[in-house]
Amino acid sequence: MDPRSEVLLRQAELFGGPLLLAGLPADDLLGRLPQARGWSWHAGEQALLATRFAGRSHFGVTPPAEDFAAAVLFLPKSRELTDYLLSALAARLAGRQLFLVGEKRAGIERAAKQLAAFGRTRKLDSARHCQLWQLTVENAPATPDLDALARHYSLPLSDGPLSVISLPGVFSHGRLDIGSALLLEHLDQLPAGHLLDFGCGAGVIGAALKRRYPESQVTLLDVDAFAVASSRLTLAANGLEANVISGDGIAAAPQGLAAILSNPPFHQGVHTHYQATENLLRHAAEHLERHGQLRLVANSFLKYPPLIEQHLGPCHTLAEAKGFRIYSASKP
Incomplete structure (x- = not known):
């Protein structure tokens, strides 16, 4: 209890x-x-x-x-x-x-x-x-009018400004966090096909993916109803259409994905909580198609590469800055 x-x-x-x-x-x-x-x-x-x-x-x-x-x-x-x-x-x-x-x-x-x-x-x-x-x-x-409590900000991306709308309680409410900023710089050369933004928050990564890869199907997934609502607002603000779903962890994700991208948080309430990310790393291969790619950003001190290599394949560090690293691995 x-x-x-x-x-x-x-x-x-x-x-x-x-x-x-x-x-x-x-x-x-x-x-x-x-x-x-x-x-x-x-x-x-x-x-x-x-x-x-x-x-x-x-x-x-x-x-x-x-x-x-x-x-x-x-x-x-x-x-x-x-x-x-x-x-x-x-x-x-x-x-x-x-x-x-x-x-x-x-x-x-x-x-x-x-x-x-x-x-x-x-x-x-x-x-x-x-x-x-x-x-x-x-x-x-x-x-209260929940939409009136949203925070709006704009990101100056290489393909034009991206409007972001976040609701109270959503990760990094009203601002772009360092990890997502780094991941946004490394969205190039993704395989064609169905793309997943895992732990989508306010929808920053998912919206950027849909705009960069307009022919790809994009799904945004988060455990939190306020994040799901925020992602839908962000997509609408940029005239984009993607599938936004709620679910607890990678088990809720579609199959046959070309790539999974994530900036997974590791706090739940006041507690440190790694389970969702560790489950993602253990089971990503089950949701990726052959040669499908996992690309995530994480704090440098988190020992994710051994887990990635155990369950998916060779782990490459694509970038490192300000205490964060971007890891990439592909399903054989």
Whole structure:
């Protein structure tokens, strides 16, 4: 059981009615709270919840349409995303209860100050290195316009400016990160065919690929619903069409790919998390056609080349700059 869920269940008498659990972990919490419903924006957790609790969890960037008597927000990493989620929930809960739960090291006390915009807060519990906060929504905001919260910026690429739109919570929100900037400089000489932007974020790499290789089919894949929505906005802003899908890891990717390109993050919340990238390296060959290529950028200190060579083939370093390297390997 997730420690945040354990803290909630210490106060189970508060959560007996129709309840929305926003950003909930994929544990047994829905089983312990039979009138609760989930809202997830993580495709992997949503898949697990859907398997165990069919029809009881909603996936997307906006709350489910059903009415609920109270809501609990499981604190996300991003402050901007927390602002949006709290506003989206508070807009539906005038005069009702809104709760916030999270780990101390994830910044729950800071987030409790964001919660205070909607009423008087109080800390209900502190255990398992987590805190639970409560308020009655006295100052219900208008329903937030997610698109209005997007950040827009333009990249001066060799084939012209590329417009990028990112939503709250998306990796490197509102700016181009160093790894992606390096990868953008090394998109040449890719094999013809179906191209995948794995862990697409705001869609920078996928949009650049589609514009550079207009005859190629391009798919963008991310585990996060806000990233998927951002990628669609970025593609539309540049007049491009590509397939954007949500899924947890390389298992969700199409088969028969000519190339997989990725700037995989290695943090999930406040935790270091390498599993998605390691699974990509172990299973990329299963999704690549013969002579298909894997090309990714990663922090130099990450020991990916041995894993690439074990599961795909000889690993070449195409470039190195500012603490990042671009690795390339081809399926025999």
